[in-house]
Amino acid sequence: MTRVLLVDDQDLVRQGLRLILELAGLEVVAEARDGAEAVAAVAAHRPDVVLMDLRMPGMDGIEATRRIVASGAESRVVALTTFDLDEHVVDALRAGAVGFLLKDVTADDLVAAVRRAAGGEPVVAPAVLARLMAGFAARPPAGVPPRGFADLSEREREVLALVGAGRSNAEIAAELVISMATVKTHVRHIFAKLDLRDRAQAVVAARDAGLV
Known part of the structure; x- marks a missing residue:
């Protein structure tokens, strides 16, 4: 059974x-x-998933x-929050969150997201992901590729971009x-070379490298 910690003031x-x-x-x-x-609470109970309010x-x-x-x-x-500002999304992902949901998420979608997160999948609300991608595309590359980026092969860079x-x-x-x-082999090598935990962090890494 998936074990959850709830964090909200x-x-x-x-x-x-x-x-x-x-x-x-x-x-x-x-x-x-x-x-x-x-x-x-994480140290004491070791939950599978933490639903974390940001503010x-x-x-x-x-x-x-x-x-x-x-x-x-x-x-x-x-991360579970009322606010969908891009800086909150990026900050949460950089901090190590595997997903970002808005508090208007439906009950069914919330449960599905928790189960996917427990299974190792990234979970980002579709509206948030769309805005995040649009924002990344509209901004110039950060100019500071993530550590280890130079070690990626040309094919691995193509996979990271996708x-x-x-x-x-x-x-x-x-x-x-x-x-x-x-594909799975390439993704595994990318994660190892860039020291990434999951695909959510890979989105940020791709943006930092100017691939998005």
């Missing part, structure tokens, strides 16, 4: 999230009201995410006319 929000998740058969192992409580008094969700990831915890953080554009492994295989196994 509003009691009513946490109660609503708990009800949705528990009705779907997920286990809420703990709740936290701010980032400091969240960091302590909270005291330690905010971005700093808490950064500390959770730095601690080496295997918990996967999904990952950055939100393509699935199957779509990448079809576009480059290679097998799924080959």
Whole structure:
């Protein structure tokens, strides 16, 4: 059973999230009201997924995410917020979050997102991903490629560009006319060379490298 930690400074929000998740058969192992409580709760309960509000008094969700990831915890953080500003998306992903959802997400989509996150998949609200990609495309390249980028082969750079554009492994295989196994191998090598945790961070890396 997927184990979840809820982090939000509003009691009513946490109660609503708990009800949705528990009705779907997920286990809420703990709740936290701010980032400091969240960091302590992850250490104590080792949840599979952390639903993390970003704007909270005291330690905010971005700093808490950064500390959770730095601690080496295997918990996967999904940012959940009312705000969809691009800087919040990028900050959350840079901190190590594997996804970004808005609080107007439906109950079914929330449950599906938690399950995907627990299974190792990135989860980003479609509206947020569309705005993020549009914003990246409209801005000039950052000019500072991620560490290890020079070690990527030409094919690996092509694959990273497609990952950055939100393509699935199957779509990448079809576009480059290679097998799924080959795509997975390229992705694995890219993650190792750039020290990436997941595809969400790969989107940021692709942008930093000027590939998006």
